[in-house]
Amino acid sequence: MKFGVIVFPGSNCDLDAFHLIRDILQQPVDYISHQTADLADCDAVILPGGFSYGDYLRSGAIARFSKIMPKVAEFAARGGLVLGICNGFQVLTEAGLLPGALYRNDSLQFRCQQVSVRVENSDTPFTNAASRGAVLKIPIAHGDGNYFAPPELLQQMEKNRQILFRYTDEKGKTRIDANPNGSLDQIAGVCNETGNVAGMMPHPERAGELILGSADGLFIFKSILNHFLSKEAVKHG
């Protein structure tokens, strides 16, 4: 399965995603420049974390206009798997490929720490390797991770099972003090209606080895791989 990691000017978690996919997941992976006009040979695309274009205007607001983004939209419309992590999530919401928006953290401070997230829907290409209700330990590192969606949209997302992860305590209980950024309904990750585009504030690429504090991030990458392999099996079956 071929992964592509998009590199915007200012991306800085591109190498971490690349390393995890190549060295831990052991799958082919390429960097894809924001100037590239083609995603032809990718089976899944990662929009990594960082500060695209310095995030000077608003996180992700400039990157959504880059040359690669219409290609990402086309890729997604064809059913391609797209995962936005942190700044990548922000870019996808700015581009309208994911619902909602990400505001400044309610603390008004950057937060880098391990958090626990509960898997809310395990029937997606990004979560199928975990069970529903499973609690994953994955770190966050962001200043703008405060998820928001208007009430009608949120209701619709709930109905469509578009909430993928919620911040909880280590036991999987939602608690105000387990919410690191003030996100609405403790939302840490969501997907689009068709389930093939997902965004999450926690960094699964930083949780791929126990020596880094957790290997739970592998659930997300293994899910993507499972999904691809089962699709291939159907195709060839």
Place this chain on the structure above:
Amino acid sequence: MAEQSWRQLGLTDQEYAMIIEQIGREPNLVELNMYSVMWSEHCSYKHSQSALKQFPTSGRRVIQGPGENAGVVDIGDGWAAVFKIESHNHPSAVEPYQGAATGVGGILRDIFTMGAQPVAFLNSLRFGNLEDARGRYLFDGVIAGIGGYGNCVGIPTVGGEIYFEDCYQGNPLVNAMCVGIMPLERLVLGKAVGVGNLIVLVGARTGRDGIHGVTFASEELSQASEERRPAVQVGDPFLGKLLLEATLEVIEKKLVVGVQDLGGAGLTCALTETAARAGSGITVELDRVPLREAGMHPFEILTSESQERMLLIVEPDQYKAVEAVFRRWELSPAVLGKVTADGQVIARFKGEEVVRVPAASVSGGAPVYNPEAQEPEYFKRLASLDPLDLPAVKDFNKALISILSSPDIASKEWVWRRYDFMVRTCTVQGPGGDAAVIRHRESGKGLAMAVDGNGRYVYLNPYLGGMLAVAEATRNVSCVGAEPIGITDCLNFGNPEKPEIYWQFKQAVAGMAEACRVLEVPVVGGNVSFYNEVEGEAIYPTPVVGAVGLLDHYEMQAKSAFVQEGDIIYLLGAKEVSLGGSQFLKKIHGQLYGKMAGLNLNLEKQLQNLLRYLISEKLLQSAHDLADGGLAVALAESCLAGGSGAIIKYNCTSRPELELFGEGPSRVLVSVSPELGERVKSIATESGIPVEEIGIVQGDLLQITSGSDSLIEMKIALMERAYREVFTWIME
């Protein structure tokens, strides 16, 4: 030239006379500005040079010692570690966010200028009292600035230290350190070599920010300092990151022969230093410098400290390739001129020659001063006071909680969770331990790093305090199992023209140098920051040591947390402790005086060797240096880090507060699996290191008894709140 011109620019009459002698005529206004910035204390080290000669700067691993943008140390298998620490105190005092951010940006450029991939930031910070609103503003602004730059460029901030003393109230210390790794063969220096080679400027446009930043950094702070806000530079981490990527790419492709970043003293420094180092000359056209605003005077162009700029020396036939790389990163390089053979730095502007000065005179021609040194009046007086004359303390639980919740000792998680300490996924030990550890994927090695400095100790006894700073930084690195391979230092002092301050400086440097010699760690670079005074009141003399250590394999690192019930706790090393200059004396009695415990450097060295051996043989479960707050605080910290309790039986032979909270060097707390206890004991004894079994890891209490007396009995959960929540209470 009018007399006031050079005086206003911070030059003395004698210095002005020296300039005339060196160039054989009066300098024009542009040249005078160049001399002013390059002969400032910040750039010329004119008051510190002679003392700094005491530092050992060579060693079997040293590739590049002081004098370049950063030090370079061989870590084996064709790789090198590159590191440096630098101060940004004055800018941070008037504009904390930008002052700190540009401090980080500046030290970052120093590392990648050499060709190294930056892998970690550390910092050493000092602030005044947080009860004061200005103190909180500076503290919060500096932290936000460090995070703002470091988080954006994607280099993790993995460690540091922070202390609070009234003497830093108007003059905070912001010392930023960066560590990089590179293949040895990639090393590139800041030399303008090869006559006819092109002088290329790339990065941000040049504006009017930061003009005379270095002269501002070379004077005392006062009410009027607020007006120097324009001398503070403004950082653009996004541009910094593009510049980092593009510069490393042209170095990796061997497209450049010399690289120099533009920091203090801007273009003036970059042109004269690169030429002086190579013994060459440079001719430039200032009209070709891309400007941010119209109407800039040549002296402004030459002394602007606009950030995110690099100077490259490029062979003419490589220029097209260099340009292509930078264009791909959306940067536009500009060819300013050429390398010449005549040793002169010549600048033309609008067709006229506005500068013609010898490079070696501007960079390197400044006078070297040996100011008068005099022991301050307080020195003997404070040493003669004995903390044990103070009334005895009865409630040690209360004392421990009080110390654990003091901002100096309390967990700094409130601070470092605002820094991205994980990006690059190489941080195998982050902030909060004795030293941070960064793995190097390609070689499997680990780099350990720590910064340490104790202004209280150095104030009481500069010579001993200087030695202690080196001993503690290297001990911290040894505590995670790494061999100290080099240090970088940032020497923060008051006004060196005052004999008492210069005495502190000379003594501290002598102590540091002695410790470096015995411990066999070279100083490979650093920075001196004088004039840390507000309205004539100096800070405590605060030398800060950044130590870098090497682990053959990063998985072999040790941590400070107690991890397993039943493990035996040993105290290794020296016995001598004192309450002189201690946190106990500060927090409980509000005092700073007394004599500190002495340092036996040979014992220190053997202790560090022993520690590394025990860790490499996998004999230890944890190792933790005893520092501020002494044994009781070290025990509490190891308990808190591991979430487990400890039962300690300690035979107090003197006053319990001395035994519990007394501080002394060369002491380390380790925990060991019971079956390995005897082996550890016998190895320590054979190595000549005193070893004492003091208790076991157990339960959820920290219990310390002496004979039948209970000294401390406290729930870990209770300590946890005192230790972890203090900054939230103060700041929010």
